[in-house]
Structure formats: structure tokens, C-alpha cells
Amino acid sequence: MKISGAEILIDCLKKEGVKHIFGYPGGVVLNIFDALYDEKGLELILTRHEQAAVHAADGYARSSGKVGVALVTSGPGATNTVTGIATASMDSIPLVVFSGQVPTMLIGNDAFQEADIVGITRPCTKHNYLVKDIKYLAQTIKEAFHIASTGRPGPVLIDLPKDVTAGMTEYMQPKEVQLRSYNPTYQGNKWVIKQAAGMIAKAKNPVIMAGGGVILSNAAKELTELAKLTNVPVTMTLMGLGGFPGSHKLSMGMLGMHGTYYANKAVQSADLLIGIGVRFDDRVTGTTDSFAPNAKIIQIDIDPTSIRKNIRVDMPIVGDVKNVLKDMIKIIKDNKEKRPARTTWLKQIDAWRKERPLSYKFDKKVIKPEFVVEKIYEVTKGDAIICTEVGQNQMWAAQFYHYNWPRQLLTSGGLGTMGYGLPAAIGAQFANPKKVVFDIAGDGSIQMNIQELATAVLNKIPVKVAILNNGVLGMVRQWQELFFKERYAHTILHTDRVPDFVKVAEAYGAVGLRATKPEEVVPVLKESLKIKDRPVFMDFVCDWKEKVFPMVPAGAAIDEMIFDED
Amino acid sequence: MRHTISVLVENKFGVLSRVSGLFSGRGFNIESLSVGETIDPAVSLMTIVTIGDDQIVEQIIKQLNKLIDIIKVVDYMEVDHVEREMVLIKVAPKKNDKTEFLKIAEIFRGRIVDSGASTFTVEITGDEKKITAFIEMIKPFGIKEFVRTGTVAIAREGIKKTK
Known part of the structure; x- marks a missing residue:
């Protein structure tokens, strides 16, 4: 029996276990949308912008570990996905994005709504495809899901010309994926792992630096076991938060540009640094010449290109983090020698922790944004999924909420995409209907995808958006204050509530709440938790001069930090 | 250093731009490039000559290996040829x-x-x-x-x- 390309697509998606697609229709994908119309068990969530559809699929993927799926039309529909795809690519998030394309006959003719999206997304996808014949469709989809979700995950785009989805063919079930040119290394070299275990046993002042790889590889349990077993303190990159319990005594929180004083001090004083699922990004290392100057470096990563890309590495281990850590734990347990308690080293770290804890100056009259984040942690009892936008809001969310489990913090770490948080929160809520989902936002970022309030309202998605409203593009303003003589070029957004976020929320049919004084913060947050059938905008009118500290200025070593009083 | 790199690739459309994109994305020039079919018509061989810092070339070779359509990469710096x-x-x-x-x-x-x-x-x-x-x-x-x-x-x- 012959069936259409659109029907093949839907059958393939169901076989991959897809339940939710985030998308937006258009001319050349009409056949697909028509086939979806009667479909049970495969829900399409209509966003209000294609960029948001990809971010929602991304939030869905990050919070669940599944592959996120988006479906858009050709031309502008496809080009609108680029920011979303690049965001996922930088953070290694598994997505399959389907874009419509003009009929194969017209490709290259500057047809209406034509864009070479395969060419455009080549550098920001893990792989991409143009399906030129319906006979390759099913196999391509199977390959795409395989590539997106294995090895170092990433987004894959499939471009579908109109005649491919409209055409009819005998449906042949796709074969198991066999790619001679794609074989990720999952098992680390045993001999090297043994050497690394030996280095850990011998080290006096070791530090574990955990990144997004720990979360992607579902290795939080193994990481926690390794740290406890060897008494090695743990610091995390922004992407690694939640990979190790933030409230554990061995946790030093985040390191890097806005990392804690004690994490940065520990890294700079370490004699051994164990990088697990990290790529030593510039926000983490400061100047690379001065990074961890006394440390031997072990790096565990599934992607060989991450190793020795930015810094020297003494002991590289290519493999899946979870497998490597399991092997390492076994070797350490089998070794009967007494494991060091590292009392002196841990005491030193505690001394640094006491010397300069993460802090801010509470004010009785004006709301401090850090205070809001702290209270979100308290009222949610540390059990919410937190999405962030980008800028100061993101850093305060990283510093003042303690992440105790993986996939709890969803944030655009690599690309730094403003407008990520709200659609990602919607995606995360679809994947986790029982969880409380917050988007910690700034008044700048939230306006980059504010239209998604409609998506949330119409789907009864109760995401809580906490807008730390300081009226400025805070992070850039902070740099202008510190390094550009307080010349606030184009960073002042508004002085008299433009827009009025409460009214915006109400106009969309959401709930709008506002707090202008510190004592109103907790009641507003508690009120938001009562609302279960629609999104809430909370407008926290904050101190506009508040800055994120500690801070490592550009071109400095990570222990050359500046603090509030400096 | 001058590097002669041979890249065995799947003979599919778009592969050349995936390969050349890795060079151009880093502001790297390709001195010469030749492409032809191998004994297996499903596989092509590219020979690329580039001049650049060894560490960057090492990174490019790793990135080439990571591309899905690339089967094998050889840097002839390391091989008598x-x-x-x-x-x-x-x-x-x-x-x-x-x-x-x-x-x-x-x-x-x-x-x-x-x-x-x-x-x-x-x-x-x-x-x-x-x-x-x-x-x-x-x-x-x-x-x-x-x-x-x-x-x-x-x-x-x-x-x-x-x-």
C-alpha cells in the first residue's frame, strides 16, 4: 500500500517515541500538518514564533533527556530557527528540527519562501540533511534521531521539500542505523583511567570541575560517588550545575567569571584538576596562561575535539563520562590502600568560604534581585525546574538557587541567548507536568520572546516568570559602569514601566503580579504557586544599580576577582 | 607549517562545503584542494594543502574526524609519502x-x-x-x-x- 511522505514522517516520529512537537505551519508543510490533524498521541504545540518552537523543544530535551522535536515551514520559518538551533548546538542538546522546503524542482530558483537552510545551519548543527527523494525519508529520520542523541549530542536538521512530503510511496521500514564514519568512543582507555585514579590518590589539593557532560551523560550519581569516595571538592561550570548536589559540603558552587571566591581560589591552588565533561570555556578559565597554574589536568570527555582545545591537558580520557567514572570508581574501590581524608585541604577551602561567601547587601526599601532568587529557592523548597534568560538574571539564578539534581537548571550557557527562558520553560513544563517551572528573567530578555505568553495561556501552562525588573540591560550596564565611565549607551530600557508587565500578562489572559518592596516578594511568590492553570508574570521592581559579584574582569586570572566593596 | 591532509569522504552532495567550512570558519586558507572518486564510487578522496599553526591544524583534523560524512583523515606530516x-x-x-x-x-x-x-x-x-x-x-x-x-x-x- 502506498502512503504519503507526511504519513511516513509521522509514523517514524511515533516509532522514535515522540509525544510532543513544537512548531508553526506554512505553505510547504501543509501536508504534514494535515496528516497531524487526526493524529492521536502526537501533539503539536503551536508557538507564536519559530525561534520559540526550537527553544521549547530544547527545554523539553534538557529537562527530560529525550530528543526535542520542532517543525517549521520553509524560508523565514526555517531562518527563524537558526538562533534556537545554534543555542542547542553550543550546549550539546539533542534536537531534530524539520523544516519545509520548496519542491525539489524549484530548489535554487529563488522560489517564494525559499532559503538554503541546510547551507545556513551547516556550522550550527551536528549534522543536517536535505531529503531529495521520498525513498530516503524514513532512513534519514532514523539516522537523524540516532546522531542527535548519541555521542556528544546536538541538533540535527532535516529539510523536507514539499513534493517529498506530498508524494506517495511504498513504505519500507528503515533499517538499523549503520554509519561507517560515525562511531563515538563510549569506553575510556582502562590503562589511562588507572593512571588518572593514581593521580587522584596522590594529589594533595585536587579539585573536580564538572560540566554539562555530566548531565548529558546522566552521570550525576557516579560523580557524587567519586567525590565522596575520594574527598575531592567539586566546582561546576554553569552547564554543570545540578550535576553534583549544590547543598553538599563538598560543593563549591560555580567557578569562573562570576564563580564563587572559594571555587576560583581552589582551582588556582590545586595540584590536580579533574575536568569532567567540560570544554574549558573562556568564561570559566579567564586568561588561559594563568589558569590552574600549579595543577596537572585530567580531562574526561566524549568529544576528542574538546580535549586540549583551550588548555593543556596532562591526562586526556576520551569516553562517555558515565562509563569512565564507573570504571574509575571500581579501580579506586579495588585499591585497598587508605584513601586520604584531605582534612587540611578541605579546611583551607572552608576558610576561603568563610572569608568571602556569596553575598549581597539586603535593603529594607528596595528589592535586591539576589533576594528574589533566594526567596524563589525557599518557597519552592529547592525543587523547581529553573529556566533563565541571559545576563545578570542568569548569573544570580546560578549563584543564589542551589541545584541538587541534574536537569534542574535550563540555561543558554554557550550561545547566551536572550529570550531562551520563557519558551524553554514551556517546553520543560510539557515534559514535566507535575513540576513547578520558573523562568528567572530580566526585563530586557523577557521581551525577546514575550509573545510565548499566548502559547502558555492557551495550553494552560502554569510557568512562573519572575522578572527581575531593573529597567536596564543589567549586565552590559554593569560593564559600562565599571569599564566605560558610567556612559550608559543604549542600556537604559525604560524609566516609567514600558511595558507594564502586569498589564501585558493580563492582556494575554495570564496573571500579572507586582512587588515593589522587599516585604512583598514572598507573598507574590506564594501567590504564584497557587495558580495552576495559566502562566504568571511577576514584576519585581529591583534596584537598578545592583551588580553581579564576584567578577573576574576580562584578561585577568580567575582569582583576580573584584567584589562589591572594591 | 605546511600540512598535506587527505580526507576520505562519503561521495554525497554538500560534503565539500562541510569540509571547506571548517577551514573558512576559522579564517584559514586552503592552499590547494583536489577531489576525486576512489575505487569505491561511494567514496571520494580529498587532498587538502594548508599552512597553519600545528595546534590549529590538529584541531581542524579532529573537527574533520567529527563530521558525519567523513570516513578517515590522514595528516601526511606524520606519514612518509x-x-x-x-x-x-x-x-x-x-x-x-x-x-x-x-x-x-x-x-x-x-x-x-x-x-x-x-x-x-x-x-x-x-x-x-x-x-x-x-x-x-x-x-x-x-x-x-x-x-x-x-x-x-x-x-x-x-x-x-x-x-
């Missing part, structure tokens, strides 16, 4: 210089593939050094035009250079 390139050169020597020119072409084992009233076209094959030397030698005779195929390389049997 033979390199060849072919050049077609159109020269217009003056009447009195013709014998001299033909002699030089013969020394370099060039082959005259076309001759007209005023020009000769020479085909010459060799490694980069030989070709550069030949071009330098015949410059004074008046080169009208020349075209190069780009380098191809193949490993010698059984010998591996130790680093």
Missing part, C-alpha cells in the same frame, strides 16, 4: 629562445602538449619544490597562463615516520 601535482603552462618564448626553453622543459621532464605559432603548452608533474623551481626557471621566457591541479598524495609502503 609521495606528493604530486600537475601543471599546464602556456609560454611564449621569443624566436631565439625556443631551443633553450625546450631544453629546460626536457630537463624537468615536461611534455609539450600543444604548440602554436607563438606559444607552447607544457605539462609538468612533480612535487611542489620541482614545480616551483620549473616556474622560476621559465619565468624569463614569458608565461602567458598557467593552471595547477592541486597536490595529491599517497603513503609509501610500510614505513611510518616516528614523531
Whole structure:
């Protein structure tokens, strides 16, 4: 029996276990949308912008570990996905994005709504495809899901010309994926792992630096076991938060540009640094010449290109983090020698922790944004999924909420995409209907995808958006204050509530709440938790001069930090 | 350093731009590039010559290996190998210089593939050094035009250079 390309697509998606697609229709994908119309068990969530559809699929993927799926039309529909795809690519998030394309006959003719999206997304996808014949469709989809979700995950785009989805063919079930040119290394070299275990046993002042790889590889349990077993303190990159319990005594929180004083001090004083699922990004290392100057470096990563890309590495281990850590734990347990308690080293770290804890100056009259984040942690009892936008809001969310489990913090770490948080929160809520989902936002970022309030309202998605409203593009303003003589070029957004976020929320049919004084913060947050059938905008009118500290200025070593009083 | 890299790829559309994108995305120039089918028509071989910092070239080679359509990458810096390139050169020597020119072409084992009233076209094959030397030698005779195929390389049997 012959069936259409659109029907093949839907059958393939169901076989991959897809339940939710985030998308937006258009001319050349009409056949697909028509086939979806009667479909049970495969829900399409209509966003209000294609960029948001990809971010929602991304939030869905990050919070669940599944592959996120988006479906858009050709031309502008496809080009609108680029920011979303690049965001996922930088953070290694598994997505399959389907874009419509003009009929194969017209490709290259500057047809209406034509864009070479395969060419455009080549550098920001893990792989991409143009399906030129319906006979390759099913196999391509199977390959795409395989590539997106294995090895170092990433987004894959499939471009579908109109005649491919409209055409009819005998449906042949796709074969198991066999790619001679794609074989990720999952098992680390045993001999090297043994050497690394030996280095850990011998080290006096070791530090574990955990990144997004720990979360992607579902290795939080193994990481926690390794740290406890060897008494090695743990610091995390922004992407690694939640990979190790933030409230554990061995946790030093985040390191890097806005990392804690004690994490940065520990890294700079370490004699051994164990990088697990990290790529030593510039926000983490400061100047690379001065990074961890006394440390031997072990790096565990599934992607060989991450190793020795930015810094020297003494002991590289290519493999899946979870497998490597399991092997390492076994070797350490089998070794009967007494494991060091590292009392002196841990005491030193505690001394640094006491010397300069993460802090801010509470004010009785004006709301401090850090205070809001702290209270979100308290009222949610540390059990919410937190999405962030980008800028100061993101850093305060990283510093003042303690992440105790993986996939709890969803944030655009690599690309730094403003407008990520709200659609990602919607995606995360679809994947986790029982969880409380917050988007910690700034008044700048939230306006980059504010239209998604409609998506949330119409789907009864109760995401809580906490807008730390300081009226400025805070992070850039902070740099202008510190390094550009307080010349606030184009960073002042508004002085008299433009827009009025409460009214915006109400106009969309959401709930709008506002707090202008510190004592109103907790009641507003508690009120938001009562609302279960629609999104809430909370407008926290904050101190506009508040800055994120500690801070490592550009071109400095990570222990050359500046603090509030400096 | 000059690196000759051979890249075995799936013979599919778009692969060349995936490969060249890794170079251009880093602001790296490709000195020469040649592509052809192998014994297996589903597989093509690209030979790329690039000049750059060893660490960056190492990173590019890792990135090449990561591309889904790439089967194998060899940096000939690490392998004893033979390199060849072919050049077609159109020269217009003056009447009195013709014998001299033909002699030089013969020394370099060039082959005259076309001759007209005023020009000769020479085909010459060799490694980069030989070709550069030949071009330098015949410059004074008046080169009208020349075209190069780009380098191809193949490993010698059984010998591996130790680093």
C-alpha cells in the first residue's frame, strides 16, 4: 500500500517515541500538518514564533533527556530557527528540527519562501540533511534521531521539500542505523583511567570541575560517588550545575567569571584538576596562561575535539563520562590502600568560604534581585525546574538557587541567548507536568520572546516568570559602569514601566503580579504557586544599580576577582 | 607549517562545503584542494594543502574526524609519502629562445602538449619544490597562463615516520 511522505514522517516520529512537537505551519508543510490533524498521541504545540518552537523543544530535551522535536515551514520559518538551533548546538542538546522546503524542482530558483537552510545551519548543527527523494525519508529520520542523541549530542536538521512530503510511496521500514564514519568512543582507555585514579590518590589539593557532560551523560550519581569516595571538592561550570548536589559540603558552587571566591581560589591552588565533561570555556578559565597554574589536568570527555582545545591537558580520557567514572570508581574501590581524608585541604577551602561567601547587601526599601532568587529557592523548597534568560538574571539564578539534581537548571550557557527562558520553560513544563517551572528573567530578555505568553495561556501552562525588573540591560550596564565611565549607551530600557508587565500578562489572559518592596516578594511568590492553570508574570521592581559579584574582569586570572566593596 | 591532509569522504552532495567550512570558519586558507572518486564510487578522496599553526591544524583534523560524512583523515606530516601535482603552462618564448626553453622543459621532464605559432603548452608533474623551481626557471621566457591541479598524495609502503 502506498502512503504519503507526511504519513511516513509521522509514523517514524511515533516509532522514535515522540509525544510532543513544537512548531508553526506554512505553505510547504501543509501536508504534514494535515496528516497531524487526526493524529492521536502526537501533539503539536503551536508557538507564536519559530525561534520559540526550537527553544521549547530544547527545554523539553534538557529537562527530560529525550530528543526535542520542532517543525517549521520553509524560508523565514526555517531562518527563524537558526538562533534556537545554534543555542542547542553550543550546549550539546539533542534536537531534530524539520523544516519545509520548496519542491525539489524549484530548489535554487529563488522560489517564494525559499532559503538554503541546510547551507545556513551547516556550522550550527551536528549534522543536517536535505531529503531529495521520498525513498530516503524514513532512513534519514532514523539516522537523524540516532546522531542527535548519541555521542556528544546536538541538533540535527532535516529539510523536507514539499513534493517529498506530498508524494506517495511504498513504505519500507528503515533499517538499523549503520554509519561507517560515525562511531563515538563510549569506553575510556582502562590503562589511562588507572593512571588518572593514581593521580587522584596522590594529589594533595585536587579539585573536580564538572560540566554539562555530566548531565548529558546522566552521570550525576557516579560523580557524587567519586567525590565522596575520594574527598575531592567539586566546582561546576554553569552547564554543570545540578550535576553534583549544590547543598553538599563538598560543593563549591560555580567557578569562573562570576564563580564563587572559594571555587576560583581552589582551582588556582590545586595540584590536580579533574575536568569532567567540560570544554574549558573562556568564561570559566579567564586568561588561559594563568589558569590552574600549579595543577596537572585530567580531562574526561566524549568529544576528542574538546580535549586540549583551550588548555593543556596532562591526562586526556576520551569516553562517555558515565562509563569512565564507573570504571574509575571500581579501580579506586579495588585499591585497598587508605584513601586520604584531605582534612587540611578541605579546611583551607572552608576558610576561603568563610572569608568571602556569596553575598549581597539586603535593603529594607528596595528589592535586591539576589533576594528574589533566594526567596524563589525557599518557597519552592529547592525543587523547581529553573529556566533563565541571559545576563545578570542568569548569573544570580546560578549563584543564589542551589541545584541538587541534574536537569534542574535550563540555561543558554554557550550561545547566551536572550529570550531562551520563557519558551524553554514551556517546553520543560510539557515534559514535566507535575513540576513547578520558573523562568528567572530580566526585563530586557523577557521581551525577546514575550509573545510565548499566548502559547502558555492557551495550553494552560502554569510557568512562573519572575522578572527581575531593573529597567536596564543589567549586565552590559554593569560593564559600562565599571569599564566605560558610567556612559550608559543604549542600556537604559525604560524609566516609567514600558511595558507594564502586569498589564501585558493580563492582556494575554495570564496573571500579572507586582512587588515593589522587599516585604512583598514572598507573598507574590506564594501567590504564584497557587495558580495552576495559566502562566504568571511577576514584576519585581529591583534596584537598578545592583551588580553581579564576584567578577573576574576580562584578561585577568580567575582569582583576580573584584567584589562589591572594591 | 605546511600540512598535506587527505580526507576520505562519503561521495554525497554538500560534503565539500562541510569540509571547506571548517577551514573558512576559522579564517584559514586552503592552499590547494583536489577531489576525486576512489575505487569505491561511494567514496571520494580529498587532498587538502594548508599552512597553519600545528595546534590549529590538529584541531581542524579532529573537527574533520567529527563530521558525519567523513570516513578517515590522514595528516601526511606524520606519514612518509609521495606528493604530486600537475601543471599546464602556456609560454611564449621569443624566436631565439625556443631551443633553450625546450631544453629546460626536457630537463624537468615536461611534455609539450600543444604548440602554436607563438606559444607552447607544457605539462609538468612533480612535487611542489620541482614545480616551483620549473616556474622560476621559465619565468624569463614569458608565461602567458598557467593552471595547477592541486597536490595529491599517497603513503609509501610500510614505513611510518616516528614523531
